[in-house]
Amino acid sequence: MCPCWVTALYNIVSTQHISSSQQINKMIQKLCDRVASSTLLEDRRDAVRALKSLSKVQMLSETSFSLSSDSSDSEIIGYTLDTLYNIISNDEEEEQDENSQKQGDDLGVQFTEIYIKDSENVTLLLTLLEEFDFHVRWPGVKLLTALLKNQCAQVQGIILVSPMGVSRLMDLLADSREVIRNDGLLLLQQLTKGNAAIQKIVAFENAFERLLDIITEEGTSDGGIVVEDCLLLLLNLLKNNSSNQNFFKEGSYIQRMRPWFEVGDDNSGWSAQKVTNLHLMLQLVRVLVSPVNSPGATSSCQKSMYQCGLLQQLCTILMATGVPADILTETINTVSEVIRGSQVNQDYFASVNAPSNPPRPAIVVLLMSMVNERQPFVLRCAVLYCFQCFLYKNQKGQGEIVATLLPSTIDANSISAGQLLCGGLFSADSLSNWCAAVALAHALQDNPTQKEQLLRVQLATSLGNPPVSLLQQCTNILSQVTHHLLLNVGKSMLS
Template identity: 85%
Template sequence: MNFLRGVMGGQQTSGAQQSGTQTIQKLCDRVASATLLDDRRDAVRALKSLSKKYCFEVATQAMDHLINVLQTDRSDSEIIGYALDTLYNIMSNEADETDENQQIASDDLGVQFSETFIKQQDNITLLLSLLEEFDFHVRWPGVKLLTTLLKHQSTQVQQIVLVSPMGVSRLMDLLDDSREVIRNDGLLLLQQLTKSNAAIQKIVAFENAFERLLDIITEEGNGDGGIVVEDCLLLLQNLLKYNNSNQNFFKEGSYIQRMKPWFEVGDDNSGWSAQKVTNLHLMLQLVRVLVSPVNPPGATSSCQKSMFQCGLLQQLCIILMATGVPADILTETINTVSEVIRGSQVNQDYFASVNAPSNPPRPAIVVLLMSMVNERQPFVLRCAVLYCFQCFLYKNQKGQGEIVATLLPSTIDANALSAGQLLCGGLFSTDSLSNWCAAVALAHALLDNATQKEQLLRVQLATSIGNPPVSLLQQCTNILSQGSKVQTRVGLLMLLCTWLTNCPIAVTHFLHNAANVPFLTAQISENLGEEEHLVQGMCALLLGICIYYNDNSLENNTKDKLKQLIEKRIGKENFTEKLGFITKHEFYSKAAQKPQPIFSSPDHMLFDHEFTKLVKELEVVITKAIYKSSEEDKKEEEVKKSLEQHDNIVSHYKKKKK
């Protein structure tokens, strides 16, 4: 083997390159023609030693020979191990990490070599069968090779594994390997295997994956465990995210109960390691996967129920109120609690009863709202608190009533800081982000709740000493007319639009102030810059609501008179064009996608998710209402009245029958 010396050491020159290519060719000839196993083994071992330095040459010349070795020399674990190591080296094709360009080129070559290898599906089947070998020198490189192939050609390899008899089962057996390095690399392999493939995810779940993974997490010390716990959690996330069948299987298997110990924290939470923070973050995300608003409502509701019954929600609320918890864990815990309580009356009621361990004790809701309207708090934390408040009020008329009650004169406790006081403070503070958050939070206390919309009309505010109090409704419009920041005005307009929608009494109160309609028409009709387009659109929406939900009780502001005003001062086409500015705004579609308020910066905080749904409903009906003639309006009113009379007769008849 003297000819190896020139290429195994020293700098790589063009001569060395040529010599290396020749050496590889000779070694390939020896692998192909040698009759003695020892000679073939030595040649494959030499190819392995050259495979990192001369990756391209070994891949192009030796791949077929190495595959042949795997097929014909299975009785010798040593040569099989060398062949698998060599194939792994050329597929992974690891370059110097400091050279980015070289790394990209290496990745491209790895993808090409992987593609060549899997062209023959039998090669993957062969590799799967080799993983049944218990010998460490065969199983470990086999695991690493298959993981690399999945990284480079995931869809194709997944399909081959899927149709291979017992293919997934063989890979699941890696989790039971007593040698930690194989078990841990087996976790990485299964992570790659289960990515974006629902069929494989289901098979893995039915191979008792949840039990096995939760056992490993427990053995490794839950949140205090190392990177193995992180890998288990990432695999669990792959199996459960967007997979309704697996989520149901996880719940039915009583695995939610096994998550509770993950969140048991002590009194002293200072000095968490980076790994513990990562693990807890993934654990919280896993809870959220099970109760995500995008899941089927029945499945989410069922998981929420289990989380309350097993004490998981209670445990999360302890973290919420604990001291010393790292900021990003606290933020993610708030987001998690939000989705565990969202739309679940029992969980929402429990959350309302949670008190912070202060003296005197304060409701958790109040403590959280204090953070939301505090401009010194981190932006992501304030967003999380707003989401938590929204989820607490989602489909929760009882909670909405409790929040509005803290603003009413008869229930205000002068000595206690209430949710209502904090929201009012935020609504009228000098911080535009607090204005927006408080306006949106208050709007959620009114959503689909006519009773609370009427109750809020009773709220009076003392503006300054010696002056009579003004209504909350009027104070909102006063601030609007003062021309504050766009974010503040958009927040207030969202609150007013939500408040007046489907509430004729609130519309009447709003129209009763003679300054409101002229202010709106002036805003809509002006030819303002692009940054004001959104405010103009919102003003058009508010004026449209005043027409659509108008009960004609104010002689000067009937539907007809407001429509005439639009035609005269603004023009119908101009009005509908301005109304369309809302849905055309760049941030509208993003807010419409999911309930959680996620913004890349405070400046982007303009739209609330529930408000986008409201706009979608109202834009069409308002446009129709603007173009309707007074005769059509009268006919519609008559039809409405006759339907109401009919309903009253039917309900009266039903009562008599009872």
């Protein structure tokens, strides 16, 4: 039987001319002749092995050969797959300048087009991946990954219509050899990019169970790059795929995410890999409760996250010390979407206290960061988003915030949310002004009762002067700003 997946190699190398020395071209032609005509199997093996070596340093050109008699020889198959991979991937170990890299990438795409022109090449490559022989399976995985990188949509289409095509690739995750399993993860990442149909098949082939098992075995957030690859694949499967999201929730996989966020008391010296892993884990939570999902699906996931303790674990990270700034920021954004529009989750968040002496509500601690001009911009914006989500469709929460502005509820010995918002509203820092104003607006949104209550708020502007209403003070400031703007415009016109 003639292996047409091998014949494709000869089609590739015979259609692209790359200028090279005459000596190398002659050597390549001799090797090709040996492969095509030698009667000894060992001679053919040696020839293919030599061609594989040459493919790393020299694009094969103007050649044509056939291995019609060696379809069952795993060594020749392995060398041929390696040769194809070297040509298609242009995976150079040495540094390349930008132009050389671009040229190599373009050639890789061209060679891929030639290879997949006959879809049977890809189909038979999928068949080869069923071989347990390491020297066949591993180069086959690498070659298929390279094909997907270069021509993703076209190769996805071929695999999708190939009988059991996706199932064969899922078997790679069960391979006991870590290098094949790990490269299988990279292959599945490429395979699932932007293709909802393949994403669904992969999910129903027990992908969630296998990936979560690998993440646990590798040490969850303390694990290495394999954990990162699993998380990236999970993101591919779940993002913008409502069917897979529902399957993930119904399979009780949300509950298995909770241990990921048990970071412990000592949060010093986080490795870069741990930060990356935890960041991706937080992104996965956000994918499940994203505001762009259907309201019913989001609400169901929010409920599960509260019931299994995942929300509580996130709030622990929120109030912990020593957490890296970017993880803290992403945790705030994640908690925001877990509580958004969920009364039970919003009530829980309102009850969370920071481990300080005396204890302070988490909302107050976050608002202190929002109106502090020394805090990073992204962190302050994340707190504002969290405050908005806490008040979204939450009339009870809106009333509690506005109440902290009213005279009868003010405790002179403690810092309240209302005091912080008023302080930010009239701060010399313009970002604090904006954040506090937006936050107050959300305390009033779609709530006529709290709008009336806010009119009762009185402010002491300076010692010895009578208090003025919050509305009056805002009007005074706007009037002053408008006056200064008009003066500056007048001066610019006169000049």
